[in-house]
Amino acid sequence: MSPRNIERDLQVREARINQILNSAIETIAIKGIGSVSINDIAAAANVSIGNVYHYFKSKDEIFAEILRRGQTDYGQHVASLAGSEGNAREKLSLLCESWLAIDNNWAYTILIHTARLSDASSEETRRAVTSRFTNNLEPVAAIMEQGQREGLLVGGSPLELAYYFVSLIQGLTLQRMPGNEVPIRARAESIVALFTVDR
Amino acid sequence: MSPRNIERDLQVREARINQILNSAIETIAIKGIGSVSINDIAAAANVSIGNVYHYFKSKDEIFAEILRRGQTDYGQHVASLAGSEGNAREKLSLLCESWLAIDNNWAYTILIHTARLSDASSEETRRAVTSRFTNNLEPVAAIMEQGQREGLLVGGSPLELAYYFVSLIQGLTLQRMPGNEVPIRARAESIVALFTVDR
Amino acid sequence: MSPRNIERDLQVREARINQILNSAIETIAIKGIGSVSINDIAAAANVSIGNVYHYFKSKDEIFAEILRRGQTDYGQHVASLAGSEGNAREKLSLLCESWLAIDNNWAYTILIHTARLSDASSEETRRAVTSRFTNNLEPVAAIMEQGQREGLLVGGSPLELAYYFVSLIQGLTLQRMPGNEVPIRARAESIVALFTVDR
Amino acid sequence: MSPRNIERDLQVREARINQILNSAIETIAIKGIGSVSINDIAAAANVSIGNVYHYFKSKDEIFAEILRRGQTDYGQHVASLAGSEGNAREKLSLLCESWLAIDNNWAYTILIHTARLSDASSEETRRAVTSRFTNNLEPVAAIMEQGQREGLLVGGSPLELAYYFVSLIQGLTLQRMPGNEVPIRARAESIVALFTVDR
DNA sequence: TATGAATGAGGCTTCATTCAT
DNA sequence: AATGAATGAAGCCTCATTCAT
Missing domain, CATH: 1.10.10.60 (Homeodomain-like)
Structure with missing residues (x-):
């Protein structure tokens, strides 16, 4: 044929x-x-x-697909990190460093939030983005829990801590958009320290 | 009349x-x-x-003015907080709670970041926004420094800590956009705990 | 103000x-x-x-409005004709002649049928067009009925006759589209004769 | 194989x-x-x-070919009908019924009229469509003439009567487009009656 | 004969901004 | 000060048609 x-x-x-x-x-x-x-x-x-x-099919589909891939890749990355050898502090450090190392991350982050806005994309896209975001908190929460068992990380609900950690990372990421010249560099070490118990 | x-x-x-x-x-x-x-x-x-x-004069001017007012009001708020009575932990708690209480904050936050993007607004607007953002870090840094002197808050560069604090708050704020259903509530107490030394 | x-x-x-x-x-x-x-x-x-x-609001709205006006105007015209003095044959003649005299009618007719096609317009537009079309049959049916009472027009369901009359007129109208060179002229007299009893 | x-x-x-x-x-x-x-x-x-x-070669050629076949088939049908045994009224009835029986006819009819519109197709296509349309009137006119000889059908120019008959049929056909809910059914018997003399 | 990727002109629609009143 | 009509550039998307394989 x-x-x-x-x-x-x-x-x-x-x-x-x-x-x-x-x-x-x-x-x-x-x-x-x-x-x-x-x-x-x-x-x-x-x-x-x-x-x-x-x-x-549309511009929205392009955005949605970029997000799907970005969030999925990140999810796999963080899941494999959570499941790997090493203590929780090291894992958190690696996670932090990998985020800070990627120049594009702000775009993903803004994209994630933009895609959630009512008119910017379809109901379906929004649901998918939020759902993946929530799912991707799990491995981070697992790391938090591991750290608490190890006595390395601070106490509290692991999921809530994961939520704070990711929000902090995303907040920092947004400061790195082009045109932005905040004269402060984020350092993985200091960030992880906020979640660390021994000081 | x-x-x-x-x-x-x-x-x-x-x-x-x-x-x-x-x-x-x-x-x-x-x-x-x-x-x-x-x-x-x-x-x-x-x-x-x-x-x-x-x-x-233009749509950009409206955005710019909203930002100017929002950032200025916030700056005054945080400056007066920094200069007020009380220990640093209490101040941080108040700051945190006032942010989390305002429903519109995500809009300001997105607006701040959008306004910074190259094509979205004039060079001048972008500079002003970033400059005010940086200035508004100072009072927070002052609170951090006070907290370190009081032995209440964690160590490190106060400005850097302020940067993390604000980024975290902004990151959390973004999760509260309409249509967003992340099933986790941010609590001021837990957030402040991350920057607190006695645990 | x-x-x-x-x-x-x-x-x-x-x-x-x-x-x-x-x-x-x-x-x-x-x-x-x-x-x-x-x-x-x-x-x-x-x-x-x-x-x-x-x-x-859209191209469809323009079409819809043209149709609404055209069908409404025609409806008033034919209703006033039906209610006027004179016998049914005269009325039918007038109706026929007024249709044949208007050069634009083919456009309305094609528009009516195009608007009815699935993708060409909204469900609402289609319903409105068909509904007005059906309503506009009534006065013609009334003329037919009058003609039957007067013994001037052929028998049968008046509404059905009206339906045939209007379809014939529309069919003829379509033959008059630009680019069309059918070498036959429709004459009101002969058309009305088809619905006339005395011959 | x-x-x-x-x-x-x-x-x-x-x-x-x-x-x-x-x-x-x-x-x-x-x-x-x-x-x-x-x-x-x-x-x-x-x-x-x-x-x-x-x-x-092109979309226009597809339309043109559909029309050529449709019109040619119809032409052969009506020509064979005209040349067949039987009186004119029976022939008209058969013609009428075969039209009303075919679900697709409205599509052909709309296609015929659309193809004639200046910009919708090539000069050549338009000429061919109109020419075949006119040619296809001949056998119908022949039936009309036969009917007049037989004393069954109404008087007048046979070609003109054929023109009315076909226009009426086409007008009715258009009412049967999808989405159309005109609550009246065309009946071959009543239609033929309009062209019949004995009543 | 068969496929579907690739092109780009053209259509619909939105919107910041200007201007006469 | 106030209105909203008017403009036109620019964005999104469709689609007939071509072409390499």
């Missing part, structure tokens, strides 16, 4: 989708969420506008 | 400006930063579009 | 709406339903695109 | 073309003339877009 190599087609398709999403997140990092247009995204991906719409 | 004089005119003007700005922040809280239009703002203030432009 | 003449404003508004709608129906008559764009409509009305949207 | 030869290739080609055209008319019946896209047509025919273009 088809004189085309289906498997190769799928690979190309996947590659193109990645290409669009990856350059989109970069473009957002430069232009900012509110100003980024499909035009920008297409240009950054070296692809025509029409072709972007060949792979995505 | 009362003859128009300059003073009364200014009062009316001021009242109208307040009316527009106050309903604007509410409208932003509902529509979302990115979707709100001058039309929405005018309608919410029960004022014509043209009249909005009579009081403000 | 307002230094504008409200009444005059309303008059201007009404005039502008008429101007847009009237030139729109003309433009449709030239360009054809399927090809007419908001751009065409705006240009024909000597008005900017944005201003068209100041008066109408 | 069976060796490919030219004849078989042609058969396959013809089969594919039929498959596309048949599902296209169905799709038009659902989506509506103005909204149907090549994509819809390809999907309905279970064929790729590219393959549609392998068999047809």
Whole structure:
């Protein structure tokens, strides 16, 4: 029937989708969420506008997919961290450092919050984002609990602590948006210290 | 009735400006930063579009003015708190509680970050926002320093601690946007505990 | 409050709406339903695109309003005809002639049928169009009934006859679209003869 | 299995073309003339877009071919009817019933009229459609003439009567578009009665 | 013959801003 | 001071058509 190599087609398709999403997140990092247009995204991906719409139904779908991937990847990262060898303080440090090391994170963070806003995206997208956010707290809470058992981290509800930790990280991340010149550097060590018991 | 004089005119003007700005922040809280239009703002203030432009040069100026007022009010609040009687832990608690009590805060917070994005507003607005943000850290840093002197709060650079505190508060605030159903409540007590030494 | 003449404003508004709608129906008559764009409509009305949207929510609303007016006007026309002096055959003749005399009618007719098509307009528009169409059959049916009482018109269900009459008129109207060169002229006399008993 | 030869290739080609055209008319019946896209047509025919273009030069050609076949088939039908045994009234009844029986007819009818509109199709297509329409009137006119000779049908120019008959049928057909709920059923008997002399 | 990725012009719609009254 | 009509640029999205495989 088809004189085309289906498997190769799928690979190309996947590659193109990645290409669009990856350059989109970069473009957002430069232009900012509110100003980024499909035009920008297409240009950054070296692809025509029409072709972007060949792979995505709408701008919202692009945002939603970026978020899905970002949150899923982060979830896997933090879950594997929670399940790995080492004490809770070390894990928290690693988590902290990996966040602070990624330049793009502010874009994900702003995207997460923007996507939640009423008109900015569909009800479904919002639900999915919030649900993943909540799920991703679990491994952090597990680390908190481990730290409490080890006597390394401060007491209190582990989930609540995780909530504070993630909020702090996200709050810091937002300070790193382009154009922002707050003359203070966040240091993983000091942040983890807030949650550490021995001092 | 009362003859128009300059003073009364200014009062009316001021009242109208307040009316527009106050309903604007509410409208932003509902529509979302990115979707709100001058039309929405005018309608919410029960004022014509043209009249909005009579009081403000541009949409950016409205945003900028909301931010200026919000940040200035907050700055005065936190400065007076820093200068007031009481120990640092109590002050931090009050600061925390006052933030968590205000429903609109997420809108200010998102507005602050949006306004900083390159294309979203003028260079001048961005500089002003960031500058006020940095200035407003000072009183918090002063409270941190006081707390360290009192032996109540954890050690480290007071400014850096203030930075973390504010970031945490802002991060939490963002979780309270409409449509958000994170099933965890932030409690001032637990937050302050992170910065407290006696445990 | 307002230094504008409200009444005059309303008059201007009404005039502008008429101007847009009237030139729109003309433009449709030239360009054809399927090809007419908001751009065409705006240009024909000597008005900017944005201003068209100041008066109408969407292209569909323009179509819907044209239809509402066209069907309402026709309904009043035919109702007043049905209630007027004269025998049924004369009334039918007048009705026929007035339809055949109006050059634009094909556009209304195509518009009526296009508006009924699933994707072409909203459920609400479609219902309204069909409902008005059905209502407008009544006066024609009344004429048929009068004609039967007078012994001038053929027998059968008056409503059904009205349905045939209107369908015939519409079918003929469609033959008169631009680009159409069917070398036959419809004549009111012959059409009415089909519904006449004495021959 | 069976060796490919030219004849078989042609058969396959013809089969594919039929498959596309048949599902296209169905799709038009659902989506509506103005909204149907090549994509819809390809999907309905279970064929790729590219393959549609392998068999047809353009969307206009598909429409034109549907019309050519529809009008030609109808022409043959009505011509054979005109040449068959039986009196004119019976022939008119059969013609009427066969039209009313076919669910798709409204789509053809709308298509015929749409295709005639200036911008909707090429000059050539329009000429062909109108020409076939006019030609197809001849057999109907012949039936009218026969009926007049037989003393069964009303007097007047046979071609003009044929024109009215077909317009009436088409007008009725349009009332049967999807979404249409005109609560009146057309009955062949009553329609033919309008053209019948004995009453 | 068959596929579907790719293109880009064009259509609809929104919105900040201006201006006559 | 107040109104809202008017403008037009810009954004989102669709779709007929082409082309490499």
